[in-house]
Amino acid sequence: MQRVLTGCINTACYIPMQIMKTTPKHTLAWMMRITHVSLNAYCAFICFTEPLSPLRLSFLRGTALFHSYVILMIIAHVFYLLCTFLDPGYVTKEEMLLDKADTTSKNSDIDIESGERAFNQLKSRSTLNMTERAKCEPCGWNIPLRAIHCRTCEKCVRRYDHHCPWVGNCVGERNYRFFHLFIHFQSFAIFILTYSAYYCFYDTVTNWFWFHRYLLLCCLILAITAPLGLALMLFHNYMIISAQTSYEMVKHAKIPYLQSFPPMMSPFNQGIIRNYYLTFIRWRPILWEKLFTH
Known part of the structure; x- marks a missing residue:
């Protein structure tokens, strides 16, 4: 199961990663933000202007479908902006000093190579002391457990999940909750557009494809984004x-503090309710080293 999920993620991310390597990060970030807003606006405009669109009919009749879509899109874009522009949890010198009372750095043999690889395995020792900090070579300091150096942002990020080109920002401890909520509300809005687009087609038009060319393009976009949104919702809920x-x-398999656990199992699992609390409610940085050793 892990190999299948890993293979799907690597395949889906191959082209975006190649683009990220050759495009300036600020340029790419704004390109993706503009693309996101443009695609949403295009699909909404098409579904709203089609005469048979349930979304348009809902607006004319004052029913709940149109209002639900507007509310979902507003909330989704609020979370999108928060995820895009909020600090994802960059490790700072001030936080390192605050953490020093709880965890000390005694070993620098663990290495991070520019965020490309995870912690290297310590072959000379059978166990790993989780109170010891890994050293980030690009930043030159010892970083907390689960923090990774992002090559795109050129900073270390707490509880690093991934760098998302779609939002133009890292997804980490501080903004993961907003990324998760953005995916959900955006997906629900896409489902409404997909439902609306499905009922927009005329059956008695001679030049059918030409007449529906804009709607067909809208349906193509929705056919890609709707399953992708559903897959992301399920995947990140599982995470x-x-x-x-x-x-x-x-x-x-390459992270020492996970190698003693079976695949798909995490030593940081506190139960479903506690996991959701740490993701959505807890705001202060979490000392995963302390949690790990309890």
């Missing part, structure tokens, strides 16, 4: 339930 990050799931 929360199992207390994993995307990075930890993909690199499980």
Whole structure:
């Protein structure tokens, strides 16, 4: 199961990763933000202007479908903006000083190579002391457990999940909750558009494809985004339930603090309710080293 999920993620991310490597990060971020807003606006405009669209009829009749869509899109874009522009949990010198009372750095043999690989396995020792910090070579300091150096942002991110080109920002401890909520509300809005687009077609038009060319393009976009949105919803809900990050799931076999656990199992799992609390309610940085050793 882990190999299948890992293979799907690597395949889906191959082209975006190649684009990210060749495009300036700020340019790429704004390109993706503009693309996101443009695709949403295009599909909404088409579904709203089609005469037989349930979305348009709902607006004319004052029923709940149109109002539900507007509310979902507003909330989705609020969370999108928060996820895009909020600090994802960058590790700072001030936080390192605050953490020093709880966890000390005694070993620098664990290495991170520019965020490309996870912690290297310590072959000379059978166990790993989780109170010891890994050293980030690009930043030159010892970082908390589950923090990874992002090559795109050029910073270390707490509870690093992944760098998302679609939002132009890292997804980490502080903004993962907003990323998760954005996916859900955006997906529900897409489902409404998909339902609306399905009932927009005329049956008695001679030049059918030409008449529906804009609607067909809208349906093509929705046919891609709707299953993708559903898959992301299910995947990230599973990540929360199992207390994993995307990075930890993909690199499980290469991360020392996970190697003693079976695939798809996390030592940070506190139960479903506690996992959701730590994801959505807890705001202060979490000392995973302390949690791990309890």
